[in-house]
Amino acid sequence: MTPWKTKKFFTSQWNWLPEVRKPMSFPAKIKFHDVTLRDGEQQTGVVFRREEKVEIAKRLSAMGVHRIEAGMPAVSPQDRAAISDIAALGLKSQIFSFARCVVGDIKAAKECGATGVIVEIPSSDHIIKNAYGWTVDRAMKSSIDATLAAKELGLYTVFFTIDSTRTEVDRLLDIAERVATEGHMDAYTIADSFGGVGPEAVYHVVKKVIKRLKKPVEIHCHMDFNMGVANTIAALQAGASVAQVTITGLGERAGNVPLEDTVMALETMYGVKTGIKTEKFCETSKFVLDLAKVTIPGNRPIVGDMLYQIESGIVAGFFRKAREKHPLEYVPFSPEMVGQKPVGIVLGKNSGLPSVQEFCEKLKIPATEEQMMAMIPLIKERSFATKALLTEAEFMKIVDKVMKKK
Numbered sequence: 109m110t111p112w113k114t115k116k117f118f119t120s121q122w123n124w125l126p127e128v129r130k131p132m133s134f135p136a137k138i139k140f141h142d143v144t145l146r147d148g149e150q151q152t153g154v155v156f157r158r159e160e161k162v163e164i165a166k167r168l169s170a171m172g173v174h175r176i177e178a179g180m181p182a183v184s185p186q187d188r189a190a191i192s193d194i195a196a197l198g199l200k201s202q203i204f205s206f207a208r209c210v211v212g213d214i215k216a217a218k219e220c221g222a223t224g225v226i227v228e229i230p231s232s233d234h235i236i237k238n239a240y241g242w243t244v245d246r247a248m249k250s251s252i253d254a255t256l257a258a259k260e261l262g263l264y265t266v267f268f269t270i271d272s273t274r275t276e277v278d279r280l281l282d283i284a285e286r287v288a289t290e291g292h293m294d295a296y297t298i299a300d301s302f303g304g305v306g307p308e309a310v311y312h313v314v315k316k317v318i319k320r321l322k323k324p325v326e327i328h329c330h331m332d333f334n335m336g337v338a339n340t341i342a343a344l345q346a347g348a349s350v351a352q353v354t355i356t357g358l359g360e361r362a363g364n365v366p367l368e369d370t371v372m373a374l375e376t377m378y379g380v381k382t383g384i385k386t387e388k389f390c391e392t393s394k395f396v397l398d399l400a401k402v403t404i405p406g407n408r409p410i411v412g413d414m415l416y417q418i419e420s421g422i423v424a425g426f427f428r429k430a431r432e433k434h435p436l437e438y439v440p441f442s443p444e445m446v447g448q449k450p451v452g453i454v455l456g457k458n459s460g461l462p463s464v465q466e467f468c469e470k471l472k473i474p475a476t477e478e479q480m481m482a483m484i485p486l487i488k489e490r491s492f493a494t495k496a497l498l499t500e501a502e503f504m505k506i507v508d509k510v511m512k513k514k
Contacts, residue, residue, distance in 0.1 A: 116445045117376040118436035124379075131311075134380055135349040139174035140367060141326065144396060145190070146177045146206050148358035154400045161190040162197070164396055168355075169199035171388045173367070175350070177226060180206040181216035188220060195221030202264075209250035214257045224264035226297065227254050231269035231280055248283070252291035259292035266326060267293040273305040277313055281320050288321055295324040295350065300339060303332030303362065307342035314346035326350035329365045331357055336365040341373060344380075355396040356404060356411055368393065368410040368446070376441060390447035416443055416451040419497070421460015424453045428462050455498040457491035460484065471500070473507055482510045 112121045122128065145161050148154070156164065161179065168176050178195065181188040195203045204224040205217035217225045229251045230236045236247050251267070258265040267287050272280055284296050298317065300310070310327070317325050327343035327350070329336035340351050357366035368389045374380040393411040397404065406414030416439065418424050423438065430437040431451070443450050453466040464480040464487070467473070475483070486506045490498055498506075 111379050112377075113436070115442075117441040119376045119440055123377045132345045132378070133347045134344055134378065135347060137349065138344055138374070138380060138382060139350045140371070140382065140384060141175040141177060141204070141350050141352045142168050142173045142354065142367060143177040143206075143328075143352050143364060144168070144354040144358055146179050147352075147360065147364055148354035148396075148400075149179075150360040151358050151363065151400070151402070152360075154358065154402065156190075156399060158186045158190040158193065160399050161187075162193050164355075164399070165194040165199065165201070165203075166197065167388075167392050167395060169197075169201040170385070171392055172382075172384045173201050174383075175202045175204055175224070177204045177206055177352075178220075178222065180213075181220055182208065182210075182213055188216065191217075191220040191222060195223075204264075204266075207254065207258075209247070209254040211254055211257045214254055214261065214263070217258075218261040218263060222263065224266065225258050226266045226268045227251070227258060228268040228270055230271055231283055232271045232275040233279075235271045235274075248286060251283075251287045255287060255291035255293055264294050265292055266295045266297055267291075268297040268299060268328070270299055271301045272298045273300045273309075273313075274302065277316065281317065284317070284321055288323060293323060295326055296321055297326040297328050297350075297352065298343065298348075300327075300329040300336070303330040303336060305339060306335060307338045310339045311342040311346045314343045314348050318347050324349050326352060328352040330359065331362040331365065334362070337369045337373060340365050340370055341378070344374070345378075356393045356408070358396070358400060358402065366410075372410055372441065372446070386445055387447045410446050411448075416448055417454045417497075418451065419454050419456045419458045419463075421458060421463050424460065424466060425462035427451065427453065428466065455487050455491075455503055456496070457488050459487055459491075463487075467500075467503055468507075471504075471507075473511075475507070475511065479510050482513075483507065486510070 111124050112119045149156055165176050178191040179187040191205055203222050205222040206226045207213035207217055209229045229247055236242050236244055255265055314325055325348040327340050327348045329339045353367040354364040357363035371382050371384045374382055390411050406412050418427055427438045453463050464483050468475050483506050
């Protein structure tokens, strides 16, 4: 048993080289703040009804998610009601609301029963001017007034700067420090709102922010360049203590950072115990995505339906030899760890003799190796014709055809 190889997973020992580990400053406790019910619902076409949000929140809490961002009261009466319903459940997760830098939004968060609030404001001068049509002075005053109102109401206050990563670093620090000094914040969120930063930069800036503000730092990333998970982990390595995520990366444009991928990377590659019940990943993902009416590729990491199906004949042979004593030779983590279906061999265009052997053994077909070799071109032919894997019934027709000839 080693940090990189256990009964549940087998990753790279390179992650544990002393020179690799030395710069890492993971906090003693990392929290996950799930924004599926707010930012996740901003994915085009996604609508969660009041009762659906309540059910999702229950599942998030059962999975061990530390904080749930239940929504934004200002969006609709249904959203406001859902936040109130969720807050009244008495879940183990802390319930947060999202708010603009508007005192009315802060009051609504408190009225809904939330114990924390994410207070947003654009940080870059260009987005304040071009997207909001505000002056910088107005943005600063709104931030200060709203965060002071949150403090007065006893809400845990997280100041969230939209478009942090397209703001000059010192400018961003000046904004955050002014709000911390003249207004109030219990924690500060760096938001890579458009996914345009890399992990090296995130690590560097998070270090600077923690040193300057002396406040807990949270990280909120997007997947526009598919860097969100790496950026989130880099922020945590630098000392950020909260990762903002969604179920299976739901979210605007290319989506938010997926909870599943981030947790699994931390647990298996960095030895970070998150407290999240990973065995509930597939079940929860399917529940949320069905409600969202969103489909994902079959080979989607962690939760894809076809993730553990083996079509290649070469790989099928590899798996058949290793599965009894060395099940992690083919997969980096066990299916049970994330609630996946077991690894299975399927028949298709890339199948070979080991694939056919597997099916003949499973179905108790007494075929000789010569007969099985005769089945392979017929399997490939059928797969080409249908552009799909073969069903058991299709395979049996091929078996009958070959066996009758002999």
